[in-house]
Amino acid sequence: MTGITFRSDMGVDLLDHMGDDDSIVRAARVSSGSTGSEQANKGLLNMLARDRHGSPFEAVTMQFKIDVPIFVAREWFRHRMSSFNEVSGRYKVLEPVFYVPDMQRPLRQIGKPGAYSFEPGDYQQQYIARACGMRAAKTSWEEYQFQLDRGIAREVARNVLPLSLYTSFIWTVNLRSALNFLSLRWAHPDSTVPTFPLYEIEQAAMKVEEVITNLVAPEAMKAFNVNGRVAP
Amino acid sequence: MTGITFRSDMGVDLLDHMGDDDSIVRAARVSSGSTGSEQANKGLLNMLARDRHGSPFEAVTMQFKIDVPIFVAREWFRHRMSSFNEVSGRYKVLEPVFYVPDMQRPLRQIGKPGAYSFEPGDYQQQYIARACGMRAAKTSWEEYQFQLDRGIAREVARNVLPLSLYTSFIWTVNLRSALNFLSLRWAHPDSTVPTFPLYEIEQAAMKVEEVITNLVAPEAMKAFNVNGRVAP
Amino acid sequence: MTGITFRSDMGVDLLDHMGDDDSIVRAARVSSGSTGSEQANKGLLNMLARDRHGSPFEAVTMQFKIDVPIFVAREWFRHRMSSFNEVSGRYKVLEPVFYVPDMQRPLRQIGKPGAYSFEPGDYQQQYIARACGMRAAKTSWEEYQFQLDRGIAREVARNVLPLSLYTSFIWTVNLRSALNFLSLRWAHPDSTVPTFPLYEIEQAAMKVEEVITNLVAPEAMKAFNVNGRVAP
Amino acid sequence: MTGITFRSDMGVDLLDHMGDDDSIVRAARVSSGSTGSEQANKGLLNMLARDRHGSPFEAVTMQFKIDVPIFVAREWFRHRMSSFNEVSGRYKVLEPVFYVPDMQRPLRQIGKPGAYSFEPGDYQQQYIARACGMRAAKTSWEEYQFQLDRGIAREVARNVLPLSLYTSFIWTVNLRSALNFLSLRWAHPDSTVPTFPLYEIEQAAMKVEEVITNLVAPEAMKAFNVNGRVAP
Numbered sequence: 001m002t003g004i005t006f007r008s009d010m011g012v013d014l015l016d017h018m019g020d021d022d023s024i025v026r027a028a029r030v031s032s033g034s035t036g037s038e039q040a041n042k043g044l045l046n047m048l049a050r051d052r053h054g055s056p057f058e059a060v061t062m063q064f065k066i067d068v069p070i071f072v073a074r075e076w077f078r079h080r081m082s083s084f085n086e087v088s089g090r091y092k093v094l095e096p097v098f099y100v101p102d103m104q105r106p107l108r109q110i111g112k113p114g115a116y117s118f119e120p121g122d123y124q125q126q127y128i129a130r131a132c133g134m135r136a137a138k139t140s141w142e143e144y145q146f147q148l149d150r151g152i153a154r155e156v157a158r159n160v161l162p163l164s165l166y167t168s169f170i171w172t173v174n175l176r177s178a179l180n181f182l183s184l185r186w187a188h189p190d191s192t193v194p195t196f197p198l199y200e201i202e203q204a205a206m207k208v209e210e211v212i213t214n215l216v217a218p219e220a221m222k223a224f225n226v227n228g229r230v231a232p
Numbered sequence: 233m234t235g236i237t238f239r240s241d242m243g244v245d246l247l248d249h250m251g252d253d254d255s256i257v258r259a260a261r262v263s264s265g266s267t268g269s270e271q272a273n274k275g276l277l278n279m280l281a282r283d284r285h286g287s288p289f290e291a292v293t294m295q296f297k298i299d300v301p302i303f304v305a306r307e308w309f310r311h312r313m314s315s316f317n318e319v320s321g322r323y324k325v326l327e328p329v330f331y332v333p334d335m336q337r338p339l340r341q342i343g344k345p346g347a348y349s350f351e352p353g354d355y356q357q358q359y360i361a362r363a364c365g366m367r368a369a370k371t372s373w374e375e376y377q378f379q380l381d382r383g384i385a386r387e388v389a390r391n392v393l394p395l396s397l398y399t400s401f402i403w404t405v406n407l408r409s410a411l412n413f414l415s416l417r418w419a420h421p422d423s424t425v426p427t428f429p430l431y432e433i434e435q436a437a438m439k440v441e442e443v444i445t446n447l448v449a450p451e452a453m454k455a456f457n458v459n460g461r462v463a464p
Numbered sequence: 465m466t467g468i469t470f471r472s473d474m475g476v477d478l479l480d481h482m483g484d485d486d487s488i489v490r491a492a493r494v495s496s497g498s499t500g501s502e503q504a505n506k507g508l509l510n511m512l513a514r515d516r517h518g519s520p521f522e523a524v525t526m527q528f529k530i531d532v533p534i535f536v537a538r539e540w541f542r543h544r545m546s547s548f549n550e551v552s553g554r555y556k557v558l559e560p561v562f563y564v565p566d567m568q569r570p571l572r573q574i575g576k577p578g579a580y581s582f583e584p585g586d587y588q589q590q591y592i593a594r595a596c597g598m599r600a601a602k603t604s605w606e607e608y609q610f611q612l613d614r615g616i617a618r619e620v621a622r623n624v625l626p627l628s629l630y631t632s633f634i635w636t637v638n639l640r641s642a643l644n645f646l647s648l649r650w651a652h653p654d655s656t657v658p659t660f661p662l663y664e665i666e667q668a669a670m671k672v673e674e675v676i677t678n679l680v681a682p683e684a685m686k687a688f689n690v691n692g693r694v695a696p
Numbered sequence: 697m698t699g700i701t702f703r704s705d706m707g708v709d710l711l712d713h714m715g716d717d718d719s720i721v722r723a724a725r726v727s728s729g730s731t732g733s734e735q736a737n738k739g740l741l742n743m744l745a746r747d748r749h750g751s752p753f754e755a756v757t758m759q760f761k762i763d764v765p766i767f768v769a770r771e772w773f774r775h776r777m778s779s780f781n782e783v784s785g786r787y788k789v790l791e792p793v794f795y796v797p798d799m800q801r802p803l804r805q806i807g808k809p810g811a812y813s814f815e816p817g818d819y820q821q822q823y824i825a826r827a828c829g830m831r832a833a834k835t836s837w838e839e840y841q842f843q844l845d846r847g848i849a850r851e852v853a854r855n856v857l858p859l860s861l862y863t864s865f866i867w868t869v870n871l872r873s874a875l876n877f878l879s880l881r882w883a884h885p886d887s888t889v890p891t892f893p894l895y896e897i898e899q900a901a902m903k904v905e906e907v908i909t910n911l912v913a914p915e916a917m918k919a920f921n922v923n924g925r926v927a928p
Contacts (some may be wrong), residue, residue, distance in 0.1 A: 015722075018714035018757055027713075027866050031784040051658050057777035059868050061714055061757040070306075071321075071391050080312035083870065087301075088727040090430065101388055109385035115729035121384065128382050129389075134374040136392035139371050143364040152353065153341035155430060156333055157361075159303050160368035166393040170723050172755050174779065174868070177461050194515050198387060216240065246489075250482035250525055258479075259634050263552040283890050290547035293482055293525040293635050315522035315638065320495040402491050404523050404638070406547065426747050502819035533784075537853050538766075544776035553767075554894065573849035585848065588772060592846050593853075596839040600856035603835050607828040614824050616817065619894060620797055621825075623767050623831035623860040662786065662851060 004141060005095075005135060007166070008102035010068030010204035014211045015170065019060035021045065021219040024175070044221055047197065049223035060217055064171045064208070069099035079181050082173035089158035097166040098137035099131045105199055116196060121207050125215040129164035136162050143194035153215040175217060179224055180231035182209050192228030236373060237327075238366060239398070240334035242436035243299030246443045247402065249290035253277065253451040256407070259291035274451055281455035286464040289408035292449055296403045301331035303395040304432045307417075313409040314341035318401035321390035323398070325380065329398040330369035332362045337431055348428060368394050407449060411456055414441050424460030468605060469559075470598060471630070472566035474668035477533030478675045479634065485509065485683040488639070491523035506683055513687035518696040521640035522689065524681055528635045528672070533563035535627040536664045545587050545646055546637035553622035561630040562601035564594045569663055579601035579658060600626050639681060643688055644695035656692030700837060701791075702799035702830060703862070706900035707763030710907045711866065712722055715756040717741065717915040720871070723755035745919035750928040752861050753872035756913055760867045760904070765795035767859040768896045775877050776878055778869035785854035789844065793862040794833035796826045812892060832858050871913060875920055876927035888924030 028048055036044065048056055066076070077084060087094070107121030107129055121129065132220035140160050148155035155232045172181065173181070185197045197205065213221040224232075257273045260280055268276065280288055298308070309316060319326070331340065339353030339361055353361065372392050379389035405413070417429045418436035429437065445453040456464075489505045492512055500508065512520055532540070541548060551558070565571065571585030571593055585593065604624050611621035637645070649661045649669035661669065677685040688696075721737045721806035724744055732740065742750055764772070772779060783790070797803065803817030803825055817825065836856050843853035869877070881893045893901065910918040920928075 016714050016719065018712050018759065023712065027781040027868075030781045030866050032787040033783060034900075054858075055779060055781055059781065059866060060761065061868070061870075063714065063719070063755065069391065070395070074302075074306065074309075077306075077309055078316070083751060084310070084753055085723040085726045085755065087729060091728040099391065105388070107388055108383050109387070113698070119237065125382055125384055128379060129384055132379050132389075132392055136372050136375045139395060142370050143368045147360060147364050149807065150357055152339050152357055152361050153350065155341070156337070157364075158338055159301065159331065159396040160364055160394050162372060162392050162394050163302070168726065170726050170755065172723075172757070172870070174757075248482050248487065250480050250527065255480065255527070259636075262549045262632065262634050263549060264555040266556075287549055288549060291527065291549065291634065293636070293638075295482065295487075295523065315519060316496045316517055317491040317523065319497060323496040324498075400494065402494050402523065404491075404525070406525075406636070432680040490780070533855065534770075534859070538770065538773075539774055541770075542780070548774070563855065571848050571852055573851070580862055582849065589846055589848055592843060593848050596843050596853075600836050600839045604858060605831050607832045611824060611828050616803050616821055617814065617823050619805070620801070620803055621828075623795060624828055624858050625763065626836060626856050626858050627766070628855040665922055 003096055004137060005097045006100045006137070008100060008105070009070065009098060010200060010207060011208035012063070012204055012211060013065040014062065014215055015065055016063040017216050023218045024048070024217065024220055025060045028053065028056035045219050045223040046227070049220070049227040049232050052230065052232045054176050057179060057220065057232055058174045060175040060220075062173055062175070062178065062212070062216060064173075064211075065168065066171050066204070067166055067168050068204055069164050069200065070167050072198070073167050073169065073203060074163075075198060075201050076171070079173075079177060081177040081180070082171060084169050084171060086169035087167050090155040092166065094144075094158060094161065095152060096137075096141050098133065098162070099164040099166065099200070100133035118199070124129065124132045133164055137164060175212070175220065176232065178208065178212060181205065182224075183229050183231040188229055189228055190225055193230055235328055236369060237329045238312075238332045238369070240332060240337070242304065242432060242439060243297070244436055244439035244443060245297040246294065246447055247297055248295040249293065249448050253449045255291045255379065256280070256288045256449065256452055260285065260288040264273060277451050277455040278458070281459040281464050283453070284462065285410050285462045289411060289452065289464055290397050290406045292407040292443070294405055294407070294410065296399065296405070296443070298436070299398055299400050301396050301432065302399050302431070302435055304436065305401065306395075307430060307433050308403070311409060311413050313412070314403060314405035316401050316403060319399050321393075322387040325386060326372050326376075326390060326393065326397065326449075330365065330367075330394070331396040331398065331432070332365035336377050345386060350431070365396055369396060407444070407452065408464065410440065410444060414456075415461050415463040421460055422457055422461055425462055467560055469561045469602060470564045470601070471561060472564060472569070474536065474664060474671060475529070476668055476671035476675060477529040478526065478679055479529055480527040481525065481680050485681045486680065487523045488512070488520045488684055492517065492520035498654050509683050509687040510690070513684070513691040513696050516694065516696045518640050521643060521684065521696055522638045524639040524684075526637055526639070526642065526676070528637075528675075530668070531630055531632050532629050532668055533628050533664065536662070536668065537631050537633065538627075539662060539665050540635070543637075543641060545641040545644070546635060548633050548635060549632035551631050554619040555568055557618060558608075558622060558625065558629065560601075560605050562597065562626070563628040563630065563664070566599035578634060582663070597628055601628060610686065615680065639684065641678070642672065642676065645669065646688075647693050647695040652693055654689055657694055699792055700795045701793045703793060704796060704801070706768065706896060706903060707761070708900055708903035708907060709761040710911055711759045711761055713756070713758040713891060713912050717913045719755045720744070720752045722911065724749065724752040728807070737838070741915050741919040742923070745923040745928050746928045748926065750872050753875060753916065753928055754870045756871035756916075757807060758869055758871070758874065758908070758912060760869075761864065762867050762900070763862055763864050764900055765860050765896065766863050768894070769863050769865065770859075771894060771897050772867070775869070775873060777873040777876070778867060780865050780867060782865035783863050786851040789850060789859065790840075790854060790861065792833075792837050794829065794858070795860040795862065795896070796829035801819055802843040814895070829860055831893075833860060871908070871916065872928065874904065874908060877901065878920075879925050884925055886921055886925055889926055
């Protein structure tokens, strides 16, 4: 089987954005008609995050290109306060790019529902997880190609492909909804609300947060973090 | 491989609902404070559907249990104006129920993007589509079970499973959003807006419409249909 | 001026609802496929509220008839995750029902933005607030009637009416969104998140909560309250 | 009474935006992975508008400053797929700016519900509408000021103010939702769906459309208009 690519990382690229920390301040100050110094603005952002005044954070919008396995995309699309445009297996022949867990991915789930912890797999489990993932990818890709070669429609043939297949989508989201995503999808030590995200979406969430912090709204992210990472 | 079930149908069951045709009329009549005869109420429903006064249709809510393959659920979850609670492959061991196309499922896609038509497969294509689907299901199920047996976490092992795996979810939706679903997911001859739904979700949409027509809001559905099936 | 009614209370009536505590449990248990005893179900509701698993609370929907002044309705309509059908001053001649503050309504705002407190007015302030409200109502109602009598359209004439005019609407909302409303609109002593609701909408929120607790989902409301009244 | 301003126009200013026609094309082409010439892109925009493929239009977001009377803002805030930050009469003393109808504003409503038409007022009606509006504004503003002077809280005093009072808000909205706004709030001759917007919000909608056409997405607006102005 030629041409199959395996990867373990999550792709997060910022395509565009509207607004920054100042946009949040401007939206918030509309209500009182006030203005303030830079220091006062930081204090205002902190107050908005602390007291959960969420609507001013909707004044910033962002657009990302996301490349993740389907099992991650399935969780991502549950965030309804955002927009998605995704590659369609009905309209194009898909690319053979599949996820397999890397060495960092914990493989063993310990404990009971509501109180799980995850621990690294032993050497054999690491081998098995990768080998099974690769085997399933190769076999299913052959079944997919075989059907396409016999003239069967893409939208039928693709049903044999596994959840580890990578997909791509454009995600348009405002900062308030993005903060909700981050509070749920990253079990950050500073969080005051418990969350148990899937490892792979947490890896993606870390990248989303890094991008927003560096390129979009650093002071807002600081306010989010010092106030327990509760989505406002 | 024991225990695998193959099916081709879509499961749609009404669990509960709030309101009916009269609820729509009541919501609409709030604006004018008027009342009317049964005949006037039918005329009102017709006017609401014709002129796209959508909000009164939000006065009816429904709850369904849906059983469909993941590739259908993926489309379903794009309907953001509704609520979903789905089986989780993180919290339970999944059931080996897989979709394979039946004899009615058109297998050949003819034409160019934006102008596709679908036609039945020939005998060989029908055989191949089913055989590939069954083989992929069995192989991937073995890989899933093998990993679980070696103590690998459910949420890792499930990634080898194909999009043809059945999933279950509870769908809570108001009638306005449901009409939008029906207008997009059923290429009905009475539709005035073109749509090109996936065959399998169209089968499910037909069942959703049958349930709403018979058990929830028959006059509203009549008004929807005689006015070109445009979601109000 | 004949026929004017003054009132100070907020009208909240449950018209219909779908589901109850058990519906939340059923929606939550879909993910794990589990069942449980009545005691386990209460524990589950508590866990859902504590850890902010919000989506199962969307499985319950409610419909209310709300009668409040326009200045209260203006805040209410900011809750976008719900449906509204309101009396229209374009389609009907409005009723002369106006709000004036009663003796319980605090009239003096003490302190700075972000740290306000409210205290009762003195006797003179109480008199003035009521007298001004009644005078404004009567004067504007005369201007409204005068314009209608001269053949001026309702939608133009109504612009002279004050924010104290009562309006009516049907509010269709799921329990998750209703909990968000309650967490923001009632500064309850058990709340862990600060909020500074308008007195009048807080009076209405108390009635909404009483209705939900008594008639819809008592155990869910208990779980909401013992977990700091944070909307899940 | 000094300092009162009367105006009849609607204020619409673009503060910021993300994306343009190309962003819509990019979002749409993700599904098929295709690229195209400039001519092909125009054809694609036309197809998206014609066949109601709405989600790519969500890839463009805009932010406006809106200055309109409260009776217009009340309709505007019904558009739930957008974000609002509004001047608060709780946090600041309001400005005495009031709406009165100008000579173009039709004053007489002819016909029955569902089949209204509006015609200009005669000279006397024009005089009355303006005089009543101005009188109500002045009287209520005096009542507002009187209460504030006696130490009554802003949030109580403002209840005497009429619906003609101007308010300001920041509106953050994506292009899809904006097209829905335009299709409902402008009874444009090219519309294929009937709508009966309030005159004043239609004036504002015309300005919103002019801004989007000139500054944001001209080809998308062309596609919207040649396809019957149906929101995709």
